[in-house]
Amino acid sequence: MVATKRKWRGGLAVQAKKLKRDAKDGELPAKPNELSEEAAEEEKDRIPGPVCKGKWKNKERILIFSSRGINFRTRHLMPDLRMLMPHSKADTKMDHKDKLFVINEVCEMKNCNKCIYFEAKKKQDLYMWLSNSPHGPSAKFLVQNIHTLAELKMTGNCLKGSRPLLSFDPVFDKLPHYALLKELLIQIFSTPRYHPQSQPFVDHVFTFTILDNRIWFWNFQIIEEDAALVEIGPRFVLNLIKIFQGSFGGPTLYENPHYQSPNMHRRVIRSITAAKYREKQQVKDVQKLRKKEPKTILPHDPTADVFVTPAEEKPVEIQWVKPEPKVDLKARKKRIYKRQRKMKQKMSSGNAK
Numbered sequence: 074m075v076a077t078k079r080k081w082r083g084g085l086a087v088q089a090k091k092l093k094r095d096a097k098d099g100e101l102p103a104k105p106n107e108l109s110e111e112a113a114e115e116e117k118d119r120i121p122g123p124v125c126k127g128k129w130k131n132k133e134r135i136l137i138f139s140s141r142g143i144n145f146r147t148r149h150l151m152p153d154l155r156m157l158m159p160h161s162k163a164d165t166k167m168d169h170k171d172k173l174f175v176i177n178e179v180c181e182m183k184n185c186n187k188c189i190y191f192e193a194k195k196k197q198d199l200y201m202w203l204s205n206s207p208h209g210p211s212a213k214f215l216v217q218n219i220h221t222l223a224e225l226k227m228t229g230n231c232l233k234g235s236r237p238l239l240s241f242d243p244v245f246d247k248l249p250h251y252a253l254l255k256e257l258l259i260q261i262f263s264t265p266r267y268h269p270q271s272q273p274f275v276d277h278v279f280t281f282t283i284l285d286n287r288i289w290f291w292n293f294q295i296i297e298e299d300a301a302l303v304e305i306g307p308r309f310v311l312n313l314i315k316i317f318q319g320s321f322g323g324p325t326l327y328e329n330p331h332y333q334s335p336n337m338h339r340r341v342i343r344s345i346t347a348a349k350y351r352e353k354q355q356v357k358d359v360q361k362l363r364k365k366e367p368k369t370i371l372p373h374d375p376t377a378d379v380f381v382t383p384a385e386e387k388p389v390e391i392q393w394v395k396p397e398p399k400v401d402l403k404a405r406k407k408r409i410y411k412r413q414r415k416m417k418q419k420m421s422s423g424n425a426k
Contacts, residue, residue, distance in 0.1 A: 131265035136180050136206075138164040139191035147191055147199055149221040153307045154189065156222075157277075157292065158262065159234040159270035161189075173202070173321035180206040187261050190321075191216075198335045201311065202321060203257055209319040210326065212254060214288075214311040215335070222306040229294035229305035231277040236264040237292075240280040250316060250327040251283070277305060286331040287312045 137155055139147060143166075155161045162183050167176070167190075180188050190202040199219075204211035220227070239262060245255040262279055264271050275295070282289045288311040293302040316327040 127267045129265065129267045129269065133160055133187060133260060133263075133265050134183070134185040135161040135261055136164060136176075136183050136185040136188045136190075137161050139166055140169060140193050141166045142169070142196050143191060143193040143199070144196065146219045146221060147193065147216075149223060150219055150307055150309070151191065153222045156233060157237070158264065160265055160268055176202075176204070177207040177320050188320075189261065200314075203261060204320045205257065205260070206320045209323060210253065210257065210316060211320050211322075212257065212316045213314045215314060215332070217287075217310045217312060218308070220306060220308040224306065227304055227306035227308075229277075229292075229303035231294050231305055232272050232274055234264075234270055235272045235274045235276050236266070237262070238275055238278045238295075239263055240278050242281060242283045244283045245281070250313075253316065253326070254288070254313070255281075278302065286329070 135158055137151055137158075139151060151163075155163060162185055164179060164183060167179075173190075176188060176190055180186070186206055188202065188204045188206050190204070192200040192202065194200065199216040201214045201216050202211060203214070239259060241255055241258075245251045258281060277295060278293045280289075280291045280293065282291070290307075290309050290311065292305045292307065294305050296303060312332060313327075313329045314332050315325055315329070318324045318326055
């Protein structure tokens with residue numbers, strides 16, 4: 074009897090459990106179309122997350138360094154470029170005695186395939202080399218009008234390591250040497266996608282504008298509210314000198330006919346100031362010669378005395394008597410004052426006795 078009861082109770086318990094499961098799962102399973110619609114509605118309301126990290130394919134690395142003898146502006150410009158380009162690397166300064174071909178070996182040691190090299194001369198002229206190491210091409214520029222990030226007028230700001238947009242002037246697509254420079258600038262200044270040290274945001278723009286046969290570089294922040302641009306910095310001007318086929322040398326592909334070296338520019342300024350000084354000296358010499366020349370006497374013009382009235386002639390009188398001397402009133406007053414003083418002193422002395 075006990076065994077049968079246990080079985081019966083166990084059967085009731087199992088039956089009750091089955092009934093509970095059927096009650097919970099009594100509804101019919103949803104159709105796949107209904108599930109897809111619900112998922113689509115949820116995705117609409119969901120805030121999209123950041124861009125997922127993908128595979129880092131473009132492994133461009135830029136070496137940014139300089140030679141010895143740079144000024145303070147270049148010393149501040151290099152860290153600014155490294156901050157804006159997370160795929161860049163630094164190196165120690167290079168000596169003037171070393172040849173430029175050594176930079177290719179330095180790039181190979183640093184595992185870099187692009188290079189930005191600042192070359193200083195005479196502690197006042199700055200040159201920039203953009204090179205594709207080790208096969209080329211490379212371009213040499215004269216850097217002018219440098220403004221760094223630390224200046225107060227640069228009020229913009231951007232996320233460190235964010236990827237920039239590159240904006241080029243339409244002239245870059247018209248001339249062949251500018252097209253070559255455009256490709257070189259794109260490979261150097263564009264941050265590779267999915268770079269480990271980069272951020273998945275685009276909040277600033279690098280602009281390359283051609284004006285007065287020079288390339289003007291600006292960095293602007295993109296403001297989301299009104300899509301306006303605020304300058305971040307740095308800002309500089311690149312005056313193209315030559316484009317070489319190799320890296321830091323080789324056959325010349327293009328030479329700028331409008332380029333004027335800084336030495337020639339300073340020489341022209343000195344010659345202009347010297348010409349002004351010589352002109353002043355010549356004017357002074359001419360004035361001295363005019364003063365030494367005899368004065369030319371012009372003939373008398375009779376019509377000049379038409380309106381001149383002759384003055385009345387007075388008789389000449391000769392004075393035979395010596396004129397009386399003029400009376401000095403100040404001296405007379407002094408003498409009178411002395412007399413009165415003496416009289417007062419005598420009278421005071423008599424009263425005292």
